[in-house]
Amino acid sequence: MEKSLQTLSALSCVVKANFPNSKLDCSACGTIIDPLRGLVLSHGSILTDYFAQSNSLAAKVYDGKPLLPSDLSGSDFKLLVSKHLISLRLLNSVEDQNALKSMGVSSSLSSPEAEPEKQNTSQDQSSNFTQVQCQFVGAFRNDDFHTTLNEMMPSSAWTFNDAIKDDKDVGNALKDNSENASHQQKISQDFDSDSNKLTYHLLSFFLIFKFDYTDFGVPKELLMKSNAIRNKNSLIKSRRVKCFIGETAEIIATPFSSLCPAVFFNGYSRGVISNVSGVNDCWIVTDTRCIPGCEGGPLYTKMRPTDIDSHLTGIIASPLCWKNNEWVGFSVACGIESILKSIVKHRELFPKTSMGYLSSIQRQTNPVVKDLLQAQAMTVMVQCGSTWGTGVIVDRDTGVILTCSHVLKGSNTESVTVTPSNSTSKLKAEVIYKQDPVRTAYDIAVIRCPQATKHLPRGWSVVVAQASLGDDIMLSGHAVFSTDRHLQPSISQGVVSKVIKIRSKPVMVQTTCAVHAGSSGGPLMTSDCRLVGIVVCNTRDSASNTTFPHVNLCIPMSTVWPTIRNYLFHGDKRCLSQLQVQNVELNKLWSLGAEACHDTTEDVPLRSRL
Numbered sequence: 103m104e105k106s107l108q109t110l111s112a113l114s115c116v117v118k119a120n121f122p123n124s125k126l127d128c129s130a131c132g133t134i135i136d137p138l139r140g141l142v143l144s145h146g147s148i149l150t151d152y153f154a155q156s157n158s159l160a161a162k163v164y165d166g167k168p169l170l171p172s173d174l175s176g177s178d179f180k181l182l183v184s185k186h187l188i189s190l191r192l193l194n195s196v197e198d199q200n201a202l203k204s205m206g207v208s209s210s211l212s213s214p215e216a217e218p219e220k221q222n223t224s225q226d227q228s229s230n231f232t233q234v235q236c237q238f239v240g241a242f243r244n245d246d247f248h249t250t251l252n253e254m255m256p257s258s259a260w261t262f263n264d265a266i267k268d269d270k271d272v273g274n275a276l277k278d279n280s281e282n283a284s285h286q287q288k289i290s291q292d293f294d295s296d297s298n299k300l301t302y303h304l305l306s307f308f309l310i311f312k313f314d315y316t317d318f319g320v321p322k323e324l325l326m327k328s329n330a331i332r333n334k335n336s337l338i339k340s341r342r343v344k345c346f347i348g349e350t351a352e353i354i355a356t357p358f359s360s361l362c363p364a365v366f367f368n369g370y371s372r373g374v375i376s377n378v379s380g381v382n383d384c385w386i387v388t389d390t391r392c393i394p395g396c397e398g399g400p401l402y403t404k405m406r407p408t409d410i411d412s413h414l415t416g417i418i419a420s421p422l423c424w425k426n427n428e429w430v431g432f433s434v435a436c437g438i439e440s441i442l443k444s445i446v447k448h449r450e451l452f453p454k455t456s457m458g459y460l461s462s463i464q465r466q467t468n469p470v471v472k473d474l475l476q477a478q479a480m481t482v483m484v485q486c487g488s489t490w491g492t493g494v495i496v497d498r499d500t501g502v503i504l505t506c507s508h509v510l511k512g513s514n515t516e517s518v519t520v521t522p523s524n525s526t527s528k529l530k531a532e533v534i535y536k537q538d539p540v541r542t543a544y545d546i547a548v549i550r551c552p553q554a555t556k557h558l559p560r561g562w563s564v565v566v567a568q569a570s571l572g573d574d575i576m577l578s579g580h581a582v583f584s585t586d587r588h589l590q591p592s593i594s595q596g597v598v599s600k601v602i603k604i605r606s607k608p609v610m611v612q613t614t615c616a617v618h619a620g621s622s623g624g625p626l627m628t629s630d631c632r633l634v635g636i637v638v639c640n641t642r643d644s645a646s647n648t649t650f651p652h653v654n655l656c657i658p659m660s661t662v663w664p665t666i667r668n669y670l671f672h673g674d675k676r677c678l679s680q681l682q683v684q685n686v687e688l689n690k691l692w693s694l695g696a697e698a699c700h701d702t703t704e705d706v707p708l709r710s711r712l
Contacts, residue, residue, distance in 0.1 A: 106410055107354070111368045112186040113137065114354045114399060117144045117236070117311060121152040122176035128152070129359030131399035132181065132311065133417060140315060142181065143417060143441070145398035146241065146307025152177075154300055163303045166248065168448050169241035181236045181313055182356075182363055231367055234317040239310040240451030244444045247419070247436045248306035250380030254587055255434070257302045261424040305419045305434075308441055309398075310451070345403050345415050345437075347478065348576065348593040349375045351388045352412055353433075355399025374576070374595040375403060375415075376432055376616075379587070384440035389594040389616045392421035392433035401435045414438050430582055431594075431616035431651040476631045478523045480564070481578040481591040482554055484509050484623060485528065487516035492579040492591070492624035493549065494633065497670050498562040501552030504666070505623030506545045506638055507536040520554040526588045529553045534669075535678040543609070543688040544657050544681055545638050547623075548669070563670075567632035568660040569611045573598040577615040577637060579624030591624070596652070598634075602691060608658035609688055611635045617654035626656050633659050641694070655692070 113134045120127050130148040135141055146163075153159045159173060351373050357366045373390030388401065397419065402412035416435035423430050484493040484505045491509030496502050503520065510518060510533060519528035531551035539545040569575070575598055578591045596614035603609060613626065617640040626635035635656035642649045665680045 106412065107370060108186060110352075110400075110402065110412060111354050111370070112184040114356070114368050115142060115184070116182040116356050116359050116363060116367070117142065117148060117309075117398065118180045118182065118233075118360050119148050119152075120178040121174070124152060124155075126151055127360065129361075129395065130397045131355045131359060131395065131418070133398065133400040133414070134183075134187070135414075137187065140236075140313040141239075142236065142311040142313065143398070144309045144311060145417065145419060146304035146309060147301070147397040147420075148309070149241075149307070150297070150301055150304055153304070154297060160300055163243075163300065163307065166243040166245065166306075168243075168451055169307075169309075170451070171238050171240065174238050177238065179236045179238055179311060181234050181311070182231050182360065182367065183234055183313070183318075184231050184368065185318075186230075187318075231363060232318065234313050236311040236313040239312050240448070241307055241309040242444050242448045242451065243306045244308060244384065244436055244440055245306075246381040246384040246440050246443075248303075250385040251305060251434075254379060254385060254583060254589075255423070255425075257299065259425055260302075261298055262301055262305060262420045262422070306436070308417065308436070308444070310445075345375055345378060345383060345386065347375055347377055347590055348595075350404040350406075351375050351390045351415075352402040352404070353388075353390050353392055353396065353399055353418065354402075355392070355396035355418065357393035357395055359395035361395070374593050376594055377583075377589055377592040378437075379589060380437075380440075382440040382443065383437045386416045386435040386437055387432045387592065388435065389432055389596075392418060394421055396421045396433075417441060425582065428618075428649040429651070430618060432582070432592075477576065477578045477593065477625070477627055478591050479558055480625055480627075480631070480633075481523055481580075482551075483521040483580045483585060483591075484531070484549070485519045485521070485585060486510050487512045490580060490585050490620060491622040492581075492620065492637070493520065494564070494578075494623070494625035494636065495555050495558065496564040496633070496666060498555045498558040498560070499552075500670065500673075501550050501555045502534070502666075502670060503531070503549050503551060503554070504636055505547050505549060506539070506636070507547040508539040508545055509623050510536050510547050510549070518549060520549070520551045521585075522554045522557060523591055524557045525554075534675050535681070537682055541689075542681075543683050543685065543692045544662060545622075545692075546636060546657055546662060546681055548666070548675075548678060565632045566659050566663045567628055567634050568608065569598045569601055569626075569634040569658060571598055571601055573634070574629055575613060575615065575626055575634060576629065577613070577617065577621065577624055577626055579617075579621035579637060581616075581618040581620040581624075583620075599653075601658070604685075604687060604691075608661050610691055611656040611658050613654055613656060614652050615654065616651045618651055626659075635659050636662075 115132045115134060116129055117132045118127055118129045128148050128151055130145050132142040132144040135143045153163060353371050354368055356363060356368055371391040373388055376389050377387045379385045399418045400414055401416040401418060403415040404412055416437050418433060418435050420434045480495050482493045482495060482503060484491050486509060491505055493503040493505035496504055513533050518531045518533055520531045521528050529551050531549045534548040534550050536547040575596060577594045581592050583589055594616040598611060599614050600612040601608050617637055621637050622639060624637045625633055626637055627633055635658055638655050638657060640649055640651045640654045662681060665678060668677050669675060
């Protein structure tokens, strides 16, 4: 695996830009999509500062027009590229290695797979990359991504981070130990309306750059020889079919772009594909950790977690985003298939020599991921008036669904509906049991809707397991995105970070999954779809109004399941009253140590204090 990641790392780079009459250097990440010809794909966020100073250039972005080299005349572009790229670019044959030596090419450019004892282990990390000049070829808007972004994440409700603009400012922010101060500063910056408008439109723009391998110090004759006999299949295995929600996702990119690359260059992170939508799956959401400056970096996926090959699936468009002044723990990428189609559409911008390669990437197939499909099938959207949350089916034949009581807050006056994952229909549900989420520990409710469970196999019922510290788990839920988008449930992956017990019985489970508004009532499951918990809420620091999606509270299913199972067996809803646990110690835990609030208009689980 390490060897495979080393190869992928060589295909990630950083683009540095210096624009005319600008004192600031801008940067973003890039993906070397054609190692043979030195073609790099990057993201429009790098243009934000410069275009904000030009009404004519900003107008071209707003109109979705392509950008030509003449639009950026006088600009200087450089790449930070892994030195391992040379060994991948050239043939790894004895003949070529001898040719490299005879031509005096630096040993630092030799194969990354050289024997450890022959490598200089005292080299500092900055020797892993080199800086080369590159040329701006052109830029284009991906119209499908732009349209889907407007539908899913309208600018009126969402705010996105800017590109990394100034190394000094970012460096000072990193050294500032006041997390709240930097957060508030970022929010203030992002809500500048003109800047946010330009940032939003540039999310859908992608740039092509080209570099010359002779800038690495490799003789041209060796490159020409290598060109003649090298297999022209790219090292990147691109997939051009639907990527499945829940698949393993990987990002190799440089946090903060050109800031301290010796520290941050080409970091690796892993998560899952959380959701997809749009033409050719152009809009991809992932819970994989991503930091500002990673725009333009590659998003890879694996058909199976155990696969060796990673497939280029998308390009990061925004690593961080805010909704309602809250950080959303998802990153947004544009699908590579959609980007390639845009390149073909704007073929006049790009060298003809690249078009054969870009259009010849082979289609990949994908097996059905049984467990992930089951996780989605178990998950339903629960809506009560204008409020929505998530529910989990626990019995197919009776149509019993569990959710959170605070999701059904208005059920005395509003009808409750359920939307299964395989449908857009809102089906009326019967509320069997709910309780006051303020005065009792377990914020749980039971509803019934047999019409919403018939897509599951006859006789199906849930399998329950007990959560253990460190378990790999996944969360399925209808978080963040509006109910009228008709999305599949989003998946987030994490681990069980804590299990709190009272008298040896689990009473609370905490995870590192990303939990947002709309996730409440959703299932927390093992990789083989055993139900270990019901999501209640994330956490919020009321002093700074900062939400932490990766610190969340869940009801342990193993604790409440005997009562639920008793109801399923006897059909007597009176037995559900056993869920109303009155325990001072337990109530204090679920109120995070605060005194119980007696104002029933306040949604305590979603406004927990740290």
